[in-house]
Amino acid sequence: MSTAKLILDGQEYEFPVIVGSENEVGIDFTTLRAKTKAIAYDPGYGNTGSCRSAITYIDGEAGILRYRGYPIEQIAALASFTEICYLLIYGELPHHDQLREFERKITYHTLLHEDMKKIFDAYPATAHPMAILAAMVMSLASFYEESDDPETTDLNIIRLLGKIITIAAFSYKRSVGQPYVYPRNDLTYTQNFLNMMYSLPTEPYKVPDVLDRALNLLLILHADHEQNCSTSTVRMVGSSQAGLFASIGAGICALSGPLHGGANQEVIEMLEMIQADGGNYRKYVDMAKDKSSNFRLMGFGHRVYRNFDPRATILKKSADEVLEALGVHDPLLDIAKNLEEIALKDSYFIERKLYPNVDFYSGIIYRAMGIPTNMFTVMFAIGRLPGWIAQWREMRADSETRINRPRQIYTGATERPFVPIFQR
Ligand code: CMC
Numbered sequence: 001m002s003t004a005k006l007i008l009d010g011q012e013y014e015f016p017v018i019v020g021s022e023n024e025v026g027i028d029f030t031t032l033r034a035k036t037k038a039i040a041y042d043p044g045y046g047n048t049g050s051c052r053s054a055i056t057y058i059d060g061e062a063g064i065l066r067y068r069g070y071p072i073e074q075i076a077a078l079a080s081f082t083e084i085c086y087l088l089i090y091g092e093l094p095h096h097d098q099l100r101e102f103e104r105k106i107t108y109h110t111l112l113h114e115d116m117k118k119i120f121d122a123y124p125a126t127a128h129p130m131a132i133l134a135a136m137v138m139s140l141a142s143f144y145e146e147s148d149d150p151e152t153t154d155l156n157i158i159r160l161l162g163k164i165i166t167i168a169a170f171s172y173k174r175s176v177g178q179p180y181v182y183p184r185n186d187l188t189y190t191q192n193f194l195n196m197m198y199s200l201p202t203e204p205y206k207v208p209d210v211l212d213r214a215l216n217l218l219l220i221l222h223a224d225h226e227q228n229c230s231t232s233t234v235r236m237v238g239s240s241q242a243g244l245f246a247s248i249g250a251g252i253c254a255l256s257g258p259l260h261g262g263a264n265q266e267v268i269e270m271l272e273m274i275q276a277d278g279g280n281y282r283k284y285v286d287m288a289k290d291k292s293s294n295f296r297l298m299g300f301g302h303r304v305y306r307n308f309d310p311r312a313t314i315l316k317k318s319a320d321e322v323l324e325a326l327g328v329h330d331p332l333l334d335i336a337k338n339l340e341e342i343a344l345k346d347s348y349f350i351e352r353k354l355y356p357n358v359d360f361y362s363g364i365i366y367r368a369m370g371i372p373t374n375m376f377t378v379m380f381a382i383g384r385l386p387g388w389i390a391q392w393r394e395m396r397a398d399s400e401t402r403i404n405r406p407r408q409i410y411t412g413a414t415e416r417p418f419v420p421i422f423q424r
Contacts, residue, residue, distance in 0.1 A: 002017045003015060003016055003017060004016075004017055004027045006036070008036050008038060011036075013035050013036055015027050015028055015029060015031070015032070016028040018052075020052075021054075022057055022059070026049045033407070039407040039409070041409055044303075045232070046303065049227075050227055050232060050235070050404070051227070051235065051394075051395065051398065051400070051401075052398070052400070053226060053227070053391070053394060054068070054091070054394070055067070055068065055088060055224060055226065055387070055390050055391060055394060056068075056088075056224045056225060056226040056387070057069070057226075058225070058226055058304055058305075060302070060304035060305045060306050060307070061306050061307055062307065063305060063307045063308045063309065063310050063313075064310065065225075065310050065311065067084065067087060067088055067223065067224055068087050068088065068091060068092070070087070070093075072221070072310050072311065072314070073310065073314065075220060076217055076220055076221060076314050079220060080188075080216060081189060081190060081215075081216050081219040081220050081223070081383075082099065082102065082103050082106065082188075082189050083099055084219075084220050084223050084386065085102075085106075085161060085223070085385075085386035086098070086099060086102050088223060088224055088386045088387055088389075088390040089157065089386055089389050089390045089393060103188070103189065105158045105162075106158055106161050106162045106189060107162065107183075107185050107187075107189070107192070108162070108185070109158050109159045109161075109162030109163060110162040110163060110165060110166050110183035110185075110192060111162075111163075111166070111182065111183055112163055112166050112167065112170070113143050115143070116136065116139065116143070116167075117170075117180065119135075119136065119139060120132070120136075120170050120171070120174050120180070121174075123171075123174060125174060125175055125177060126175070127171075127174075127175070128374055129168070129171040129172060129175060129374055129375050129378045130252065130255075130256045130262075130374075130377050130378055130381070131256075132167070132171040132174070133164075133167055133168060133171060133252055133378050133381060134249050134252040134253050134256070135249075136167045136171070137160070137164070137167065137245055137248055137249045137252060138245060138246060138249035140156075140159065140160065140163065140245045141243055141245040141246055144156060144159060144245075146243035146244060146245065153244065153393075156244050156245070157244065157389050157393075160244065160245070160248060160385065160389065161385060161386070161389070162183075164381070164382055164385055165183070165189065165192060165193040165196065165382060166182075166183050166196060168193070168375070168378045168379075168381075168382055169181065169193060169196030169197045170196075171378070172197055172372070172375055172378075173196075173197075175372075175374070178200065179200075179201060180196075181195065181196045181197075181199045181200075182196070183196060187207070188212070190207075190212050190215045190216050190219070191207045191212055193215070193382070194207045194211055194212065194215060195207055197371075198370065208326075210322060210325040210326060211326075211369050214318065214322045214365055214369060215369070217314070217318055218315075218362060218365060218366070218379065218383060219379075219382060219383040220383070221311045221314060221315065221358060221362075221383070222311075222358065222362075222379075222380050222383030222384050222387075223383055223384065223386050223387050224384070224386065224387025224390065224391070225384075225387065228260070228303075229254050229255075229257070229259075229260045230251040230252070230254040230255040230260060230261065230384065230388065231251065231384075231387060231388060231391050232254075233250050233251050233253070233254035234247045234248060234250065234251035234388045234391060234392050235247075235391055235392065235395045235404065236250075236404040237250040237251075238392045238395055238396060239395065239401055239402065239403050239404040240403050240404075241403075244389070244392060247388075247392050248385070248388050248389070248392070251384075251388045252381050255377060255380060255381055255384065256377055258298070261359075261377045261380040261381065261384070262377050263298050263299055263357070263359040264299070264359040264362050264363045264366070264376040264377060264379075264380060265363070265373050265374060265376045265377055266298040266299075266359075267298045267299040267336075267359050267360055267363045268332065268363040268364070268367060268373050268376070269298075269373065270284070270297075270298045270299075271332040271335050271336055271339075271363075271364075272332065274335055274339070275331060275332060275335060279331075279335060281335060281338050281339045281342060282342060284297070284339070285297065285339065285342050285343055285346060288300075288343075288348075289346070289348045297339070297343060297349075297354070298359070299336075299356055299357055299359045299360030299361075299363075300343065300349070300354050300355065300356060300357065300360065301352070301354040301355075301357065302355070302357045305355065305357065306353040307353070307355070308355050309355060309356065309357045309358055311357075311358040312355070312356045312357055312358055312360055312361060315358065315360075315361040315362055315365065316356070316360075316361050318361075318365060319333060319361045319364050319365050319368075320333075322365050322368055322369070323364075323365075323368050326368050326369075328368045330364060330367060330368060332364055332367070333364050336360065336361065336364060340356055340360070359380075362376070362379075362380075363376050366379060
């Protein structure tokens with residue numbers, strides 16, 4: 001095994017080097033503090049490997065994304081979302097019977113406890129659906145027992161996968177003042193969600209194939225993305241041995257931020273702002289370059305991808321197809337394409353390797369599907385759920401897991417005597 005050497009204050013220390021299955025190299029610093037009394041300083045964790053994981057592989061320079069070894073392009077073209085849930089969580093593609101049984105169990109658990117409706121009713125109609133989603137997922141812990149027993153955990157995983165679509169659809173119905181629509185056991189996962197969103201007691205609703213296919217694709221593309229902010233949150237909360245529902249609820253909160261999953265809502269709001277401002281996208285590209293403006297081109301840039309985001313490439317093509325199939329012409333799609341074209345030719349974006357990310361085109365497809373803007377990040381959460389679950393499960397089974405507890409470099413006052421208030 002090769003080693004890395006560190007010289008600190010003239011003294012030499014050796015650390016083991018670990019290599020992943022795709023030849024990714026890491027220096028094992030687990031003994032750094034014990035050996036040297038120093039810590040590794042890495043705000044934002046851009047250089048820190050927090051775990052070994054066998055779930056998702058990304059090569060940001062080459063624009064590669066694979067779930068359990070399968071390229072995202074192949075999965076996106078050929079798989080169903082429930083199949084990918086199974087793959088991510090259990091490690092292998094299911095056989096036909098395994099998938100049918102997995103889907104049957106999820107469908108059976110889509111129904112919410114009737115008492116949960118009372119909680120929905122108590123939210124203001126103006127509540128953001130992400131806030132409701134996080135709180136309701138946390139609330140599952142008060143309805144269902146959690147324990148270390150694998151069978152209980154497995155059942156809770158199924159409950160979570162089943163109930164998240166019902167919670168999401170109920171939060172939407174609450175916000176528009178329509179009656180909640182119950183899940184149906186004769187529908188697929190994606191059909192069930194769309195039916196709960198759009199069905200009305202006064203009007204029968206049949207889920208159009210094009211919506212079903214588009215939703216399946218969007219959920220697959222969001223299903224996992226290794227140690228991103230929300231996934232690291234799930235692992236961090238879970239490392240204290242907090243339960244599945246609390247860990248996933250915390251992940252949903254992390255996802256809500258505008259620099260993470262909240263970006264898909266921000267992209268549409270940005271495009272609408274540009275449209276309202278006469279479509280002057282050059283002005284907004286200039287604003288994004290001007291640091292004093294505090295404005296960023298939302299849907300652009302990524303911590304890991306430095307060439308292109310393969311999910312954005314798939315979604316750009318899909319946006320054209322879905323809008324055409326639905327007969328929708330959305331001027332925001334034209335603005336987005338123009339914005340992308342200008343930014344990609346601009347030295348500011350070229351030098352910093354800033355490209356459209358998954359959120360840049362996903363919002364336009366959701367909009368065409370009739371999903372309201374404030375539900376976009378909820379859609380991201382539904383897609384990311386199997387990834388969070390898989391990562392949580394892997395973390396709990398990993399003998400290397402310790403409670404996550406980073407160190408710091410203290411920069412505050414050194415010791416000073418306390419002065420009682422009457423003497424200050
Ligand atoms: N518009 C303008 N400038 C940008 C942008 C942007 N969207 N993104 C990064 N930069 C600049 C940034 O100002 C910095 O410039 P300088 O070197 O002159 O100080 C440089 O590029 C590097 O940026 P950073 O903030 O250090 O990069 P990061 O890796 O810490 O952040 C990011 C990654 C995704 C948070 C960031 O690119 C960003 O804020 N993008 C907009 C929000 C967004 O679209 N988020 C969704 C991410 S993909 C889906 C998900 O994972 O949730």
